[in-house]
Amino acid sequence: xxxRTFTGLFTIAALIGLVLxxxxxxxxxxxxxxxxxxxxxxxxxxxxxxxxxxxxxPCRAQNEILQKLLKDxxxxxxxxxxxxxxxxxxxxxxxxxxxxxPSLVLVDGTGKIGRVFPPGIQSYEVLAxxxxxxx
Numbered sequence: 001x002x003x004r005t006f007t008g009l010f011t012i013a014a015l016i017g018l019v020l021x022x023x024x025x026x027x028x029x030x031x032x033x034x035x036x037x038x039x040x041x042x043x044x045x046x047x048x049x050x051x052x053x054x055x056x057x058p059c060r061a062q063n064e065i066l067q068k069l070l071k072d073x074x075x076x077x078x079x080x081x082x083x084x085x086x087x088x089x090x091x092x093x094x095x096x097x098x099x100x101x102p103s104l105v106l107v108d109g110t111g112k113i114g115r116v117f118p119p120g121i122q123s124y125e126v127l128a129x130x131x132x133x134x135x
Contacts, residue, residue: 033092040080051103
């Protein structure tokens with residue numbers, strides 16, 4: 001019973017964080033917590049920030065979708081990887097409020113958070129539509 005209550009509270013907290021993340025999208029500058037994020041976000045290009053564990057099955061599946069999208073839309077956006085296994089990337093997880101993997105955050109060309117996706121695998125179609133909807 002205690003485990004179920006804890007799981008329910010965690011789920012509610014995650015949903016509240018997601019809603020707050022959506023409310024902030026478009027008005028908050030994306031944190032540049034790692035060297036890769038600083039480099040990617042200063043390029044003035046749409047960026048998908050991909051929070052991942054490269055060994056995890058869902059993260060590998062999400063990466064395949066992102067790689068296909070990158071190939072199909074060459075030069076239209078870039079992907080910045082934040083690795084859960086890299087201790088130097090841990091600050092980015094806290095700065096973005098990421099608690100579950102895989103997680104994606106879409107940053108527009110001006111460095112503002114354009115969209116925070118719910119944790120889990122996002123389809124090619126959902127990502128393509130999101131990329132089309134921001135500048």
